[in-house]
Amino acid sequence: xxxxxxxxxxxxxxxxxxxxxxxxxxxxxxxxxxxxxxxxxxxxxxxxxxxxxxxxxxxxxxxxxxxxxxxxxxxxxxxxxxxxxxxxxxxxxxxxxxxxxxxxxxxxxxxxxxxxxxxxxxxxxxxxxxxxxxxxxxxxxxxxxxxxxxxxxxxxxxxxxxxxxxxxxxxxxxxxxxxxxxxxxxxxxxxxxxxxxxxxxxxxxxxxxxxxxxxxxxxxxxxxxxxxxxxxxxxxxxxxxxxxxxxxxxxxxxxxxxxxxxxxxxxxxxxxxxxxxxxxxxxxxxxxxxxxxxxxxxxxxxxxxxxxxxxxxxxxxxxxxxxxxxxxxxxxxxxxxxxxxxxxxxxxxxxxxxxxxxxxxxxxxxxxxxxxxxxxxxxxxxxxxxxxxxxxxx
Amino acid sequence: xxxxxxxxxxxxxxxxxxxxxxxxxxxxxxxxxxxxxxxxxxxxxxxxxxxxxxxxxxxxxxxxxxxxxxxxxxxxxxxxxxxxxxxxxxxxxxxxxxxxxxxxxxxxxxxxxxxxxxxxxxxxxxxxxxxxxx
Amino acid sequence: xxxxxxxxxxxxxxxxxxxxxxxxxxxxxxxxxxxxxxxxxxxxxxxxxxxxxxxxxxxxxxxxxxxxxxxxxxxxxxxxxxxxxxxxxxxxxxxxxxxxxxxxxxxxxxxxxxxxxxxxxxxxxxxxxxxxxxxxxxxxxxxxxxxxxxxxxxxxxxxxxxxxxxxxxxxxxxxxxxxxxxxxxxxxxxxxxxxxxxxxxxxxxxxxxxxxxxxxxxxxxxxxxxxxxxxxxxxxxxxxxxxxxxxxxxxxxxxxxxxxxxxxxxxxxxxxxxxxxxxxxxxxxxxxxxxxxxxxxxxxxxxxxxxxxxxxxxxxxxxxxxxxxxxxxxxxxxxxxxxxxxxxxxx
Numbered sequence: 001x002x003x004x005x006x007x008x009x010x011x012x013x014x015x016x017x018x019x020x021x022x023x024x025x026x027x028x029x030x031x032x033x034x035x036x037x038x039x040x041x042x043x044x045x046x047x048x049x050x051x052x053x054x055x056x057x058x059x060x061x062x063x064x065x066x067x068x069x070x071x072x073x074x075x076x077x078x079x080x081x082x083x084x085x086x087x088x089x090x091x092x093x094x095x096x097x098x099x100x101x102x103x104x105x106x107x108x109x110x111x112x113x114x115x116x117x118x119x120x121x122x123x124x125x126x127x128x129x130x131x132x133x134x135x136x137x138x139x140x141x142x143x144x145x146x147x148x149x150x151x152x153x154x155x156x157x158x159x160x161x162x163x164x165x166x167x168x169x170x171x172x173x174x175x176x177x178x179x180x181x182x183x184x185x186x187x188x189x190x191x192x193x194x195x196x197x198x199x200x201x202x203x204x205x206x207x208x209x210x211x212x213x214x215x216x217x218x219x220x221x222x223x224x225x226x227x228x229x230x231x232x233x234x235x236x237x238x239x240x241x242x243x244x245x246x247x248x249x250x251x252x253x254x255x256x257x258x259x260x261x262x263x264x265x266x267x268x269x270x271x272x273x274x275x276x277x278x279x280x281x282x283x284x285x286x287x288x289x290x291x292x293x294x295x296x297x298x299x300x301x302x303x304x305x306x307x308x309x310x311x312x313x314x315x316x317x318x319x320x321x322x323x324x325x326x327x328x329x330x331x332x333x334x335x336x337x338x339x340x341x342x343x344x345x346x347x348x349x350x351x352x353x354x355x356x357x358x359x360x361x362x363x364x365x366x367x368x369x370x371x372x373x374x375x376x377x378x379x380x381x382x383x384x385x386x387x388x389x390x391x392x393x394x
Numbered sequence: 395x396x397x398x399x400x401x402x403x404x405x406x407x408x409x410x411x412x413x414x415x416x417x418x419x420x421x422x423x424x425x426x427x428x429x430x431x432x433x434x435x436x437x438x439x440x441x442x443x444x445x446x447x448x449x450x451x452x453x454x455x456x457x458x459x460x461x462x463x464x465x466x467x468x469x470x471x472x473x474x475x476x477x478x479x480x481x482x483x484x485x486x487x488x489x490x491x492x493x494x495x496x497x498x499x500x501x502x503x504x505x506x507x508x509x510x511x512x513x514x515x516x517x518x519x520x521x522x523x524x525x526x527x528x
Numbered sequence: 529x530x531x532x533x534x535x536x537x538x539x540x541x542x543x544x545x546x547x548x549x550x551x552x553x554x555x556x557x558x559x560x561x562x563x564x565x566x567x568x569x570x571x572x573x574x575x576x577x578x579x580x581x582x583x584x585x586x587x588x589x590x591x592x593x594x595x596x597x598x599x600x601x602x603x604x605x606x607x608x609x610x611x612x613x614x615x616x617x618x619x620x621x622x623x624x625x626x627x628x629x630x631x632x633x634x635x636x637x638x639x640x641x642x643x644x645x646x647x648x649x650x651x652x653x654x655x656x657x658x659x660x661x662x663x664x665x666x667x668x669x670x671x672x673x674x675x676x677x678x679x680x681x682x683x684x685x686x687x688x689x690x691x692x693x694x695x696x697x698x699x700x701x702x703x704x705x706x707x708x709x710x711x712x713x714x715x716x717x718x719x720x721x722x723x724x725x726x727x728x729x730x731x732x733x734x735x736x737x738x739x740x741x742x743x744x745x746x747x748x749x750x751x752x753x754x755x756x757x758x759x760x761x762x763x764x765x766x767x768x769x770x771x772x773x774x775x776x777x778x779x780x781x782x783x784x785x786x787x788x789x790x791x792x793x794x795x796x797x798x799x800x801x802x803x804x805x806x807x808x809x810x811x812x813x814x815x816x817x818x819x820x821x822x823x824x825x826x827x828x829x830x831x832x833x834x835x836x837x838x839x840x841x842x843x844x845x846x847x848x849x850x851x852x853x854x855x856x857x858x859x860x861x862x863x864x865x866x867x868x869x870x871x872x873x874x875x
Binding site: 407408412445466467468489490505506507508509518520523528 | 576
């Protein structure tokens, strides 16, 4: 892969609270996040040259496609061009990556990227069906497999091969709920304990309700510009040091080993190479914990611990705030919420707040560099971004 | 969920009724679902239709308790990834077994079942599932 | 030309409900004492007449050892076809890899649709039009909750591949007896059948079973003594036992094929499953007399002789005895769910 011709920096972010927004539709959510990001960047809407917005399944959730146009329209940005990206739960990370390409290529100088999902206007089984569209519909969903089911099979196998325990899965959820206590935009502000997880109903064995990220509404938006121009807008631009993406088979069943996500490994290698960094250089990470097992598997794949040691790493507190590598300081998908199309952009918002030193009680002290890891489907798409206060190479 | 037109389901009947995939005569690899081109041998490969024996082992599994639309009446049901003896893998339900009796490595064989019914007036969709090998 | 059975296969679903579980709900033991059925086989939620027909068909193919593409005719007899319009037989033919060069049709003649299919296949084989024909009886029989039928209406399937070579049992002859006798019926759009109560006995079952059996004995010049086994349609245990007694058949010759007490009345499959249980044990040269009965009403009677091949071939697929033994009991609540008798339930 060639190096970008121009480096990219983030000058503003905006996010809605995640949760059940009964009186807000998709357009309200994206407008709220967009306006906040524009305000945060201290720019005018007319500065924005391009909008790239992710949404996973607006068609099934609210019956609306063509959400690129919707985003531009409701953010008051017509006639600026707008693109919708879709890569299941990685839709808005991919939007950021497309935005980075637009800047790096020299084609645009100011891009609004983000994502939104309105998930609560359908009933539970319809949401389950829509989310199942992220996997191989013909060969997995057709037989009644659900999204939690996919990760449950990964968990079963991980437990079988590496001895990962039920308790270690629970500890991921407990940690992320603890972190969310201090995140005002998180869906849940509720501490949970081991007993709560074990008492929560089984969704797909061995995963219980409290192993699963919740259905949520939400939106997030990020304003990016060329790194060379960033200081024009802000004293604390956050530099995008790497934007990497990899693909793998749509179906989980096609993979040789389901205790790892090969697109994780591939994208991580690319990202670290681009940023000229190694896992130990990362001060905090937002890791795609759509289900508790995924945080364990992905921490291994990203190189934060050895293969098979993901469970132990959580158990030993290494991923807590104050630990060796704090993971999901925002509360993660688990407790912050998982409005699928907004999730990747939301992870970036958390990293920006942390790297600016604005994360309040959940602040990782001295954080210079953060990594955001966003998964589409069972790992068919993985997008990784590395952000830093430092621009790195000049 | 809006049901698709009949063609969508009908196209998959043969594959799903008989567990029919493909085999590359050159490298002897088996594929399910069937492929037109062998990803290994590409143009040199020679793909043939292959009817799998239906014998295999459980690679991993789960018990679905929160169902998607159309599967509500069947919960709880077991879904597994099955390693077929020829070397391909498939996702399918395990039947005639209690969830607590399933284990990784368990030998299973294919059987013919209803996958789901569209609704009172729609199609009945059939296909393979697996049961413990007798 | 000799015609006979080249392969057979049985299928009995795994679930059972005890008559006592039904009796407990309805507060009467009458259904049980009238039928002498202790428990009956219940198909799972994902089984129907088509899926069970395929399973029985697979076993028949295993025993026959033929290429499924050589099946020239496939008939599925059932009174619980999954569709009112849309063939079960094409589903079965596709699943068994017998398509596309064959004729197929769905048959309905209450509990004798399976044996009617056998006669149709025999004709095509004897005339030289086809090499092999498959006849299947398969039913997931319905009984109205609380009705006497609920104690007996059961699920099961049996499949027979007929041909002229590689016979495991020769069919010596067949004959039928048919009149218009409405002892049991179900109108279009109705969920459950109705029946004539005690009228199902004398004018219906006994008249037809006895007449067809006597006609066959006369036609073939044989007597009760010439047969080692008798299999009669078995809507309950009392009827076939009484028919045997009337014909002077010792009870010992009927027990091997009498499954109803353990699995209930599997309708189109009932007499054919009985025959399968007999073929599971018959020695070469032994003679079997089979008489089905279908409400409406008619009986088909067959004279069958096991050949030398039977001992080798029958080992190639599961025995009826074992399928009866592999079972899991469900209570009345699960039974109601399995049979989809819960109004307004999630589908």
